[in-house]
Amino acid sequence: MKTSSTTETFELRLYVAGQTAKSLAAFANLKRICETHLAGQYRIEVIDLLKTPQLAAGDQILAVPTLVRRLPEPIKKIIGDLSNEERVLVGLNLQPVTE
């Protein structure tokens, strides 16, 4: 399956707070979605705020987990465990290819 979007790289950051069920679920969901729609075109950085709390302010993180699409611009934020794939794709501005 391929996406209709361009070939630019997606720079994604996932903010979590410890190894909670929600953060583990979010990471798993993200990985799956990216592999499906953005294979080879993405980079995921996971930030555990329990270890680096000072990073929370920079991206204005309140909710956990939060996925931040840093590139391509504009910055997008998706909060929650990313269990709703359709909404994640909308949030990332990725339209799934309709066959």
Added chain:
Amino acid sequence: MNNKVAPLATHSLPKAPTGIIGLDEITGGGLPSGRPTLVCGSAGCGKTMLSMEFLVRGATQFGEPGVFMMFEENAAELTANVRSMGFDLDQLVKEKKIALDHVHIERSEIEETGEYDLEGLFIRLGHAIDSIGAKRVVLDTVEALFAGLPNHGILRAELRRLFRWLKNRGMTAIITGEKGEGNAITRYGLEEYVADCVITLDHRVTEQISTRRLRVLKYRGSAHGTNEYPFLIGERGISVLPITSLRLDHAAPAERLSTGIARLDEMLGRRGVFRGSSVLVSGSPGTGKSSLGATFADAACHRGERTLLFAYEESSAQILRNMRSIGMDLEPWVKQGLLQIHASRPALQGLEQHLVAMHDTVQAFRPAVVVVDPISNLTLDRSDSEVKPTLMRLIDFLKQQQITTLFTSLTTGGSGTSAAEDSQVGVSSLMDTWLLLRNVEFNGERNRTLYVLKSRGMVHSNQVREFILSDAGIDLVDVYVGADRVLTGTARVTQAAHEHSAAELRQEDHERKLRQLASRQKAIQAQIAALHAEGEAEEAEVKFAIAQETLQEKNTQQNTAAMAQLRGGTKTNNGDSQ
């Protein structure tokens, strides 16, 4: 009702002083320590300023660093805003006394997908608290999150958790909230979660004049003042009009002060007014109230006492110029820093605001004498019930500081007795000494008169005096009290001249009468002398006659004897001689 229950405060829960003038008095020591307090009110009512001052004072005066988490303004805006109150946030942040964190969420940037919580907020707050060892926290205004996060269910649950978390960490916190529609305290019902202490702020406009008010709606486990208290955001931060004034326990010194007019002092038991007492000078326009007030101030400066003059009618330059016309130069006092003149328009702000501003100024300058010229302008268009308690607070505050005060008051009722005495908006009962200035119109001119209506605690004159303003200052002279009216001005002078000439005439008359008496006495003396002489003459004559007769008899006897001898001695005869 007594609003201040100081003894109770000591054995109730621990409190964190806010350092805000007046607020600590109302709350009996400050906000509940280690608990959240909700401060709510409509936009622009001073929530941010109040919470910022709580934080800054805590950090600078009470050794309790604080975190300010803002949801609306950013750090730069906030820093600029509170600089007007004299707070240098940049410096405090540098010294690690204050930590600022701007929480901003843009609804349009956010997509919600599944389960989440606000642990990020907790982590940020926790990080900020740990970085400076904070004891105080402000969340301003956490309600902004309701606009940013679509799932209010999660948000409410998380806020509840947040407030509990703050409590567990022992943070003394202020959470601000927007006033809700109708009777709701806050728009999103924050009072449900923060139930320990609720303070409402209000910004009301009546008669186009705005007044800020503060009220402690609720304070669990502590006595507190329940009234609405006016407050002001000034150059030195927030001042809530304190309630200490409702006590009536100020000292009463026996020391007396001169009013600056010797004759007036004489009328007031010969020694002037008591230190720490209040003097009301009322009168219709142009009766010389301001001049009297300025003389009072001038006298205080002469004694070397700090004096504060609040002018609500004239600018300070105008006062200096006008007082020069009666031979009083106040400028040197101003230059020496003994006299401060604060001139402002009464319509600038509400009565309460004025009074709070006066409090602030008095506390900064610490004067011994305060003159308010005139107090009546402050009370324009206000009902007595509103004015009296506020003025009472001011007067009692000044008394507590043992400041001698002189208020002038413009009466609108002209020169009629009842009107002049009625229009005192009920403040006269608060005054210790009341001087009434009145214009007396008679004989084609108006003259000023003064009398002492009352003066507590001293013998005072009941006499009307004429009040004279000249280029040598103020003087009082006795008026002429005729059979039917009091004479002043030229009538008094005429009367004096009249009496003078009458006296001269009388004098001449007396002298003439004395002269007449003297000459009459002289005449009588002469008569007496004449009669005396006459008497002597008569006496001499009588004596002569008696002597003559005695001699004749003697001769006769001798003759008889001789005859008898001659006749032979038997018969004695008184016949003819030999």
